[in-house]
Amino acid sequence: MRLLLVEDDDHVATALVAVLSRHGFRVRHARSGSEALDALVPDGAEPYRVVLLDLGLPDRDGFEVCSRIRDRSGVPVIMVTARADTRSRIHGLNLGADDYVTKPYDMGELLARIHAVARRGAAPTADRAGEPAPAGWVAEGGPLAARGVALDREGRRVTVEGREVPLTRKEFDLLALLAQHPGVVYRREQIFSEVWRSGWEGNGRTLEVHIASLRAKLALPALVETVRGVGYRLVTETPAETPAETPVGPPAGPPAVSPVVPPHEPATQPPAQPATQPPAAGSDR
Secondary structure, eight states, rough: EEEEEEEEEEHHHHHHHHHHHHHOOOEEEESSSSHHHHHHHOEEEEESSSEEEEEEOOSSSHHHHHHHHHHHHHOEEEEEESOOOOOHHHHHHTTSSSSSSSSSOOHHHHHHHHHHHHHHHOOOOOTGGOOOOOOTEEEEOEEEEEEEEEEEETOOOOOOEEEEOOOOOOHHHHHHHHSSTTTEEHHHHHHIIISSSOOOSTTTTTHHHHHHHHHHHHHHHEEEEEEETTTEEEOSOOOOOOOOOOOOOOHHHHOOOOOOOTTTOOOOOOOOOOOOOOOOOOOOO
């Protein structure tokens, strides 16, 4: 697993790189915010699975770096800092950090948190945990495809049948979240927690508006399904063609059959009835 460590203190970085390397991570060390942003430019190599971001950087504030990372990439970010106050934690999470670890920390706990956010941000490819890719999704050099939709998490790009579709940051994050587990229903509260980094608490029609916009931009209204009263899920199966509906009603009886007269037999006429004569005048009845 490839990891980007953003830390200006070389002594701290050296110790971290040694431990992380022993646990199978391939670590790149960036000493400044600018170096970290440059490292995230796609270069054809394996994308980073996690960014460990120190907030006390020499060239720019770590919060700004986190915001810049989130604008260009969906890679999970763990803030590692001595700022333990609640306001800093909330600010970092609202900017898009996936976790917030304060110094001093236990190395075992940090490793567990790294693996946890890496699992949440991992794309559902065929080699993940030995499981097959979900039906309808195909890994193509990183992006995932479903019904003509390609989602590139690292580049934060979405295409439909090869045509790039511009999405807002929240629209992309919403689609990426639902795409982590196609077919699984995400509750409204969970979506707000993951995408908006806040509790639901009603939040008006914010989620509905973003879902509607996403469906319209992708021109695939059936891709995101509403589960009434619960939340939303991504539908990867291509809808089958619906056969023409047959009117529903009581079963029809046998067709009426007209009597057929064989051609060599004349139609039988009923015998003529004798005409009834009125009684003669004066006769007894």
